[in-house]
Amino acid sequence: MSDHIVDWKQLRDYCKDIFVALHVPPDEAYIIADCLVDADLCGVESHGVSRMAIYTKRLQAGVVNTAMQVKIEREYPAGAAINGCNSMGMVVGKYAMERCIEKAHENASCFITVNNSNHYGMASYFVRMAAEAGMVGFSATNAPPNIAPWGSSKAYFGTNPVAIAVPTSSDPVVLDMASSVVAMGKVILAAKLGKTIPEGWVLTQDGRPTTDPEEGMKGTVLPIGGPKGYGIALFVDVLCGILSGAQFGPYLNNMWNDFVNPQNVGHVFVAIDISKYTDISSFKERMSQMILDIKSLPKKHGITELFVPGEIEERKKRNQKEQGVILPAVLYTELKALGEKFGVAINF
Amino acid sequence: MSDHIVDWKQLRDYCKDIFVALHVPPDEAYIIADCLVDADLCGVESHGVSRMAIYTKRLQAGVVNTAMQVKIEREYPAGAAINGCNSMGMVVGKYAMERCIEKAHENASCFITVNNSNHYGMASYFVRMAAEAGMVGFSATNAPPNIAPWGSSKAYFGTNPVAIAVPTSSDPVVLDMASSVVAMGKVILAAKLGKTIPEGWVLTQDGRPTTDPEEGMKGTVLPIGGPKGYGIALFVDVLCGILSGAQFGPYLNNMWNDFVNPQNVGHVFVAIDISKYTDISSFKERMSQMILDIKSLPKKHGITELFVPGEIEERKKRNQKEQGVILPAVLYTELKALGEKFGVAINF
Numbered sequence: 147m148s149d150h151i152v153d154w155k156q157l158r159d160y161c162k163d164i165f166v167a168l169h170v171p172p173d174e175a176y177i178i179a180d181c182l183v184d185a186d187l188c189g190v191e192s193h194g195v196s197r198m199a200i201y202t203k204r205l206q207a208g209v210v211n212t213a214m215q216v217k218i219e220r221e222y223p224a225g226a227a228i229n230g231c232n233s234m235g236m237v238v239g240k241y242a243m244e245r246c247i248e249k250a251h252e253n254a255s256c257f258i259t260v261n262n263s264n265h266y267g268m269a270s271y272f273v274r275m276a277a278e279a280g281m282v283g284f285s286a287t288n289a290p291p292n293i294a295p296w297g298s299s300k301a302y303f304g305t306n307p308v309a310i311a312v313p314t315s316s317d318p319v320v321l322d323m324a325s326s327v328v329a330m331g332k333v334i335l336a337a338k339l340g341k342t343i344p345e346g347w348v349l350t351q352d353g354r355p356t357t358d359p360e361e362g363m364k365g366t367v368l369p370i371g372g373p374k375g376y377g378i379a380l381f382v383d384v385l386c387g388i389l390s391g392a393q394f395g396p397y398l399n400n401m402w403n404d405f406v407n408p409q410n411v412g413h414v415f416v417a418i419d420i421s422k423y424t425d426i427s428s429f430k431e432r433m434s435q436m437i438l439d440i441k442s443l444p445k446k447h448g449i450t451e452l453f454v455p456g457e458i459e460e461r462k463k464r465n466q467k468e469q470g471v472i473l474p475a476v477l478y479t480e481l482k483a484l485g486e487k488f489g490v491a492i493n494f
Numbered sequence: 495m496s497d498h499i500v501d502w503k504q505l506r507d508y509c510k511d512i513f514v515a516l517h518v519p520p521d522e523a524y525i526i527a528d529c530l531v532d533a534d535l536c537g538v539e540s541h542g543v544s545r546m547a548i549y550t551k552r553l554q555a556g557v558v559n560t561a562m563q564v565k566i567e568r569e570y571p572a573g574a575a576i577n578g579c580n581s582m583g584m585v586v587g588k589y590a591m592e593r594c595i596e597k598a599h600e601n602a603s604c605f606i607t608v609n610n611s612n613h614y615g616m617a618s619y620f621v622r623m624a625a626e627a628g629m630v631g632f633s634a635t636n637a638p639p640n641i642a643p644w645g646s647s648k649a650y651f652g653t654n655p656v657a658i659a660v661p662t663s664s665d666p667v668v669l670d671m672a673s674s675v676v677a678m679g680k681v682i683l684a685a686k687l688g689k690t691i692p693e694g695w696v697l698t699q700d701g702r703p704t705t706d707p708e709e710g711m712k713g714t715v716l717p718i719g720g721p722k723g724y725g726i727a728l729f730v731d732v733l734c735g736i737l738s739g740a741q742f743g744p745y746l747n748n749m750w751n752d753f754v755n756p757q758n759v760g761h762v763f764v765a766i767d768i769s770k771y772t773d774i775s776s777f778k779e780r781m782s783q784m785i786l787d788i789k790s791l792p793k794k795h796g797i798t799e800l801f802v803p804g805e806i807e808e809r810k811k812r813n814q815k816e817q818g819v820i821l822p823a824v825l826y827t828e829l830k831a832l833g834e835k836f837g838v839a840i841n842f
Contacts, residue, residue, distance in 0.1 A: 220770065224572030225602025227771045254573025255605035257764075259771050282733065295788045297797040302788060310729050319732070321725040353794060371718030377669035377803040380784075381658050384667070385630065388780045391772050395784060416605075422568065423575045423607050424739050432736045436728075436743060440643045440650060446701060449645040455725040 150478040151470035152494040158183040160485065160492060161195060167488040168205045169212045174237045178267075181236040185268040186473075187466045188459035190322075192331030193268040196338065196477055198484055200401060201234075201265075207405040210234060210264050216241055223253045227390065228260045232408045235266030239285070242415045243272045247279045250417035259390035260413045265289070265401050269309035270322035270456070276417045277311040277318035280426055284310045284416035288386040290398045290409075292330045294366045296376040299353035301366045302395050305330050306382035311456070313420070314433040320456030325379035326367040333359045333367065339474060386412035498826040499818035500842040506531040508833065508840060509543060515836040516553045517560045522585045526615075529584040533616040534821075535814045536807035538670075540679030541616040544686065544825055546832055548749060549582075555753040558582060558612050564589055571601045575738065576608045580756045583614030587633070590763045591620045595627045598765035607738035608761045613637070613749050617657035618670035618804070624765045625659040625666035628774055632658045632764035636734040638746045638757075640678045642714045644724040647701035649714045650743050653678050654730035659804070661768070662781040668804030673727035674715040681707045681715065687822060734760035 158179045165175035178201070186194030204210045215231035216238055226245060230238040242260050249256035266272075269285050276283025289304025307329065309322040324330075328347045336343050337359035345355050348362030356362060369375025387394025392412025399407045420429050437454050445452060466472070473481070485492045506527045513523035526549070534542030552558045563579035564586055574593060578586040590608050597604035614620075617633050624631025637652025655677065657670040672678075676695045684691050685707035693703050696710030704710060717723025735742025740760025747755045768777050785802050793800060814820070821829070833840045 222602035222770055223600075224598075224604065225766070225770055250572075252571075253601060254570035255603065256572065257603035257766050282737065295791060295800055295802075297794055297800045298788075298791040299794050300791045302791060312729075312732055319728075321722075321729055323719075323722045323725060327719065370722050371671075371675065373803075374669075374671045374718050377671060380667070380803060381660075381669055383784070384660055384781070388777060388784065389630065389766075389768060389771055391776075394780070395787060418573070418605050418737075420737060422570055422573055423737055428739075429736060432742065433732070436731070436736065439743060440646075443643060443646040443648045443650060446645055446647050452643055452645045454643075455721075455728060 148475060150473045150475065150494075152473055154183055154187055154467055154471050156494045157186070157195065157471055160481070160490065160494070161198060163490045164198065164202060164484055164488050165205070167490055168202060170205065170234070171213050174214055174234065177240050178234055178236045181267040181271045183471070184271055186471050187463040188268070188270070189462040190268055190459070192329055192335045195473070195481060196335055197267070199480055202484055202488070204264075204401065204405065209405050209408060214238065214241065224249060224256045226258045228258060230260050230263035232262050232264065235264040235411060235413070236271070238263045239266040239272050239413060239415075240275070242413065243275050243283070243285070243417070246415045246417040247276055247281060250281055250419045254422040255418045256416065258415045259385070260415070261390040261392035261410065262408070263392070263411045263413055264409050265411060266413055268322065269307050270311065270320050272415060273309045273311035273322070274318055274320060277313045277320070279417070280313055280420055282310065282312050282416075282418040282420060284308070285413060286382045286386055287413040288383045288392065288394060288398060288411060290400045291396050292367050293326055293369050293376065293379050295380075296369070296373040299349070299366070303376070303379035303383055304398070305367055306379045306386070308378065308382060312433065313430065314437065315430045317460040318456065319433065319437070319454050320459070322456070325375045325382065326369050328367060330363070330367055333362045337363060339476060385414045390414065496823060498821045498823065498842075500821055502531055502535055502815055502819050504842045505534070505543065505819055508829070508838065508842070509546060511838045512546065512550060512832055512836050513553070515838055516550060518553065518582070519561050522562055522582065525588050526582055526584045529615040529619045531819070532619055534819050535811040536616070536618070537810040538616055538807070540677055540683045543821070543829060544683055545615070547828055550832055550836070552612075552749065552753065557753050557756060562586065562589065572597060572604045574606045576606060578608050578611035580610050580612065583612040583759060583761070584619070586611050587614040587620050587761060587763075588623070590761065591623045591631070591633070591765070594763045594765040595624055595629060598629055598767045599627075602770040603766045604764065606763045607733070608763070609738040609740035609758065610756070611740070611759045611761055612757050613759060614761055616670065617655045618659065618668050620763060621657045621659035621670070622666055622668060625661040625668070627765070628661055628768055630658065630660050630764075630766040630768060632656070633761060634730045634734055635761040636731045636740065636742060636746060636759060638748045639744050640715050641674055641717050641724065641727045643728075644717070644721040647697070647714070651724070651727035651731055652746065653715055654727045654734070656726065656730060660781065661778065662785065663778045665808040666804065667781070667785070667802050668807070670804070673723045673730065674717050676715060678711070678715055681710045685711060687824060733762045738762065
């Protein structure tokens with residue numbers, strides 16, 4: 147079977163309609179669908195519409211609330227502790243970053259914690275909101291265990307990603323990285339597509355290297371820079387899990403096989419209003435200088451272009467918006483079946 | 495020549511007296527000496543008293559101000575933009591983190607930028623101040639170029655470290671890491687001690703691997719996780735250099751060979767008041783749980799103990815406070831000569 151090329155807006159509408167069929171309010175269904183399709187547009191397929199199956203399964207099982215409920219438990223000029231009340235992660239994430247931007251606009255910066263949430267998709271979705279508002283955006287989330295503390299063979303921390311973005315005079319510069327060499331999502335996607343994975347990504351349950359994604363899913367993913375990546379994963383969990391009052395480490399419930407207990411994921415959001423610290427036009431000019439400098443540096447043999455973080459993703463997004471999103475046949479079939487299940491016709 | 499074992503307080507007093515002889519006000523001389531000796535106590539010798547020679551040389555050359563001058567250029571409930579006025583980095587750093595803690599105490603969190611500063615020593619010194627105040631502390635600094643953007647062979651970014659700390663019911667948990675596999679300070683120290691360095695730390699000027707620290711000092715250090723470490727180094731420079739209004743990338747002046755132009759280094763400081771987000775005793779209990787869990791995990795073959803970030807350093811500090819700080823003979827000789835130069839007698 148060959149890949150399907152589909153229009154991104156049609157894909158987004160289709161996903162949105164499926165969520166609406168599951169009783170998600172239309173504006174919230176839009177946010178979730180937009181976040182998923184945005185990941186596919188960026189080439190981050192692991193966090194894209196390949197997640198429709200698990201999200202709909204969880205909504206249908208009632209283990210996640212269909213309509214957003216949030217409670218601001220504590221609020222300050224430069225902070226808030228938000229209870230996500232087991233709502234969909236993307237919807238709570240967008241809500242929290244909007245509050246964060248408002249408060250940073252008033253007081254220069256803001257740091258917000260969220261507990262009782264769920265998988266919130268691609269972290270860069272939220273930090274780009276801050277960049278669009280002329281701010282530095284930062285976000286991180288914890289996740290069920292996939293990384294072993296350095297020296298151990300047993301997973302304790304999630305791949306706990308961090309994302310940061312800043313505006314420039316054109317596309318934002320965006321770093322969105324797991325604390326591990328790869329996101330477990332990429333291992334899961336490889337398993338779904340029946341592909342092998344490179345050595346150096348994962349270890350088996352008993353600490354051996356493997357190229358089999360199924361074995362990797364039962365084992366651990368390697369942290370970047372050894373003890374450093376372990377340290378990053380730990381601190382993401384301290385902020386997102388312990389400080390927020392969510393679960394942490396192995397106490398987080400698994401999205402893939404627990405349809406009874408809410409996940410109780412935690413996130414943090416930071417916004418820093420650039421105009422409070424420096425002139426925004428001078429900030430953007432200096433960003434342009436840095437980007438130009440980098441792109442003009444001598445390249446290693448075999449390298450044709452140097453990129454700043456997020457540039458490859460922005461370019462893929464532009465291309466796929468024009469030429470259509472590439473969906474592997476197996477994923478297209480899965481999406482089509484979901485539509486049939488929930489009474490939504492596929493028209494692409 | 496064998497190592498010298500010296501009392502840490504005598505070492506600190508000696509370093510302090512040398513700075514005072516160079517017209518640094520006594521309370522500021524104490525901060526700089528404390529920061530340096532603290533690094534040695536932690537086993538981070540690259541940022542310890544081995545820096546006395548360059549700091550005193552710069553003070554004597556008049557390229558750094560002897561007495562702190564700072565100017566709060568902009569101030570908000572949750573932020574400030576501080577001009578370090580070319581003062582010593584440690585002194586400005588301590589001042590900025592103190593302001594940051596005060597503001598976080600009022601408003602939940604705070605983010606402060608500093609420009610026109612100098613090398614500020616070990617980043618963990620400042621974040622531990624926040625942890626002692628019951629807060630999450632974060633700090634980062636830029637530095638002259640040592641890391642090449644991914645795909646290039648030419649250095650553009652410093653090893654740009656980030657540090658974060660949180661309090662626990664005993665020692666704080668502290669992560670202090672360069673964006674590179676190793677800090678350039680370790681390469682410099684190896685060169686000073688005439689030692690070789692492991693492969694995988696540095697590349698030569700033309701991109702070849704080497705174990706010669708002198709060659710590495712002219713080349714680049716490798717970022718952790720390849721493009722990820724490059725991304726971290728870039729964003730540290732965006733915050734510390736571009737946002738703060740300090741220099742960035744190759745425009746930062748070099749501490750080691752430029753005694754005319756101020757460095758114009760930038761730093762950022764973050765404090766998050768834990769008690770504003772959750773109950774501090776519950777935070778500490780949950781930290782204890784996490785630490786206990788980690789230390790009880792199965793160990794890989796050959797591993798005798800699992801550590802949380804900063805634990806090895808805290809243990810070394812305790813040992814060296816009791817048993818004395820180990821100074822290599824070459825460093826002892828250098829320190830003794832400095833004392834002779836500035837009229838301070840060595841008594842250990």
